[in-house]
Amino acid sequence: MAFTEPLRNCGDFGPGDYEWLHLLVGDWQLISDLAFGDLVLSFPADYIPSAGSGNGRGMPAPGSPFRVLAHVRPATGPTVFHQDMVGELMPEELTGPLRAAWVGRRIELLRAGGDGPATGAQVKIVPLVRNGRTLALLTVHTGRRSGQVTSLQEVVYREAADALLRMANEGLWPDFSAPTGSRRGAPRVGDGAIRIDADDRVAYVSPNAESALRRLGIDGELVGKRLMDVVPPALGPGVEPDETLAPVLSGRTAWRTEVEGARVSVNFRSVPLRDRSGRLGAVLLCRDVTELRRRDLELVSKDATVREIHHRVKNNLQTVSALLRLQARRMTTDEARHGLEQAMRRVATIAMVHETLSQGFSQNVDFDELIERQFRLAAEVAAPEQSVRTRIIGEFGELPTRLATPLALVINELVTNAVEHGLAGRTGTVTLEASRVPDEEGAGQLLEVVVSDDGAGMGAAVIEESGVGAFRRADVGEGLGMQIVRTLVAGELGGSIHWSPRQGGGTEVTVRARLDDQPGP
Template identity: 25%
Template sequence: MMNKMIRDICREYTHLSECEIEKIIEVSKSLDLMANLYNSDVFIDVLSKDKNEAFVVSHAKPKNKSLYKEIVIGKRALDENEPGVIKTLNTGITTRDIKALTQECKVVSQTIQPINLNDKVIAVLIVEEELVLKSVAVREAHHRVKNNLQTIISLLRKQSRISNNEEVKNCLDNITNRVFAILSTHHLLSKEVNNNISILSAMNLLVSNIQGGYCDNKEINICIEGEDFKINGEKATALLLVMNEVIQNCYDHAFEGRERGNIKILVNKEYDYKNIVVIDDGIGFQEKYVNEESLGTYIIDSYIKQVLKGSIERDSNEKGTKISIKIPSTN
């Protein structure tokens, strides 16, 4: 019965030869095994005559749970809903973890492998996972990491409060702010369905923590402006650690002898780069007096160059300091 359905669909809607159809039937015999192995729905799709859509010719469901309630064999897979399927059918390039919309309007992640005969793509093998379920699990993981980091921050703050050594207190406070920079990423990721977060949301969260941590009675205004962009979790953590050091340097050194000051953070994206500029109206510094061996300088320079693959420029005089960070848009 299944073999007949495959033949009928291929003969009506494709240009496949009888030999190619037999090859597809042969592969379809292993579909049940693959479905249970991957614990996912597995399909074979073939390209239609006009090459803008595909047809499902075989479908195997896992024993535990299928994403499908109805029979989808013989139904169309459109390019706008399943772009990876059409791409692989036309190019022969394997497509992994690409978002798609099923015939039953569920958002899934597809991995698509070409089925070849005599160096020609005759069909594709598709393994699907429901993206929502996967995202929920990832968000839960970020939520647990966030809670663990909050516990660490609470312990560090308590230790700082009971310490009588100012140097130790300062060290613990700096560590606390660095942990919070990491926590900020996981807090935002725990609310997202993918691994990307808003850089403006992340900056605002970080700045709020820094402002709340300083009690020296100085009036420091921080303004964040610019065009928002998304950044993935790993890069976001690195960038927030860098920004934490830059902003803390402003608080600690830019306004010595002053009661007030201003810090402006400008965010924008170009075609090739994303830019973050931090400008203060403080007393400035001389480049030669920057401690290259300090932990803060190490975090700034190493994370920008090694993790973000970007660059940093420092420009300072008696009217203030400008720190310009540039990272590739591919991040």
């Protein structure tokens, strides 16, 4: 359930209000770290809607407590609430000030008393106002500090946090137009922070930020300078800065960019600060992401290597298949030719799986795309002189790569057997059906695959194979294909296989394979 559910239920607010709160909570770690305090989002437990007008000007009921919707702790200092506050009620002594702040829509600063977890903490109440309506309350809880000298870093950070809180109170932050990126290495306050004034000049550089800039080759006093005057020259001759660099380093755009020097990469994020009167400057967060980018490059290289290996294996298997085909043509007996042709089809099936794996980075395989062509090809090759129809029901979905090869081989053998024996010399249909079912314990999923034909059938015989029993010696009349299927189902797929008469005539074979990583039965 979304934390904004209480707002949705009251009927006073719209989708834009919910989304704005989601953006705020998605980025409020920034304020928590700058303020060195816990942030708590709360909403009245008993809310009186705005008499059906839908203008969002409802009020907390008199004496109503406030329930916590979300909670975040600082990474730069100690927490006030050691237990998660979500779902809890705010301390009773805060009920009156919280209601007053909701109604007045103004920021309030107070100290919480009593014996609760927030005892002795300084509490700042920030009404989150948008379009003249209070959506929720944001409270900043900072622990009591006695006998400790306040550092310049703390002063600068708290001033930036206060600016962002005022922007949140006025509905100016977060900004819907600010882009968000998912690339690894997003800088946080603890990675390094730079305070930019309204004239785009550096007012303060944290020690971690100074270290990151020094790795870029920027040394010396930076206070009073513009970063655009020192960062691009440090990148070296011939390096063209990204077009997003200037607006980020000046703090005028809520954006992220990355600069690369000599074997060094630094990520920058700009958080502009402003109020109703104008621009106040910005907080610039930076992080040395050199090792992250090196690992990303290694992962890309490994992925490319794995894909190339699959591609080469596919080529080698296709060569083996071609050699088997040539050898089959030179055979003088039908039995030998048929055996080599079967071996050729099995090798070609494995090659097709490796071809699919060579075309993607995922650990899973889109098995529907893989098996559709293989299914029809297996039916055509097994009996080129017959008219055999094929039908696919259901979807396999994405399967782990460890299941792709054995399952493709099993289906290939079952389809070949259905055409050669079930539909021997006649026209008919082979159907492939896939579905997912819970296992007997209900703790995981099984893939159920049914291959059926409307041919001669197998009489009243029913064969059930699963587990270790599937490795028994072949019965009279059972060929290599049957042995291959049993071995793969029990060993590689960790499942079971069941032959039975098909209703309406013919035979159906049901294979169940485990989809989790647990060992088979």
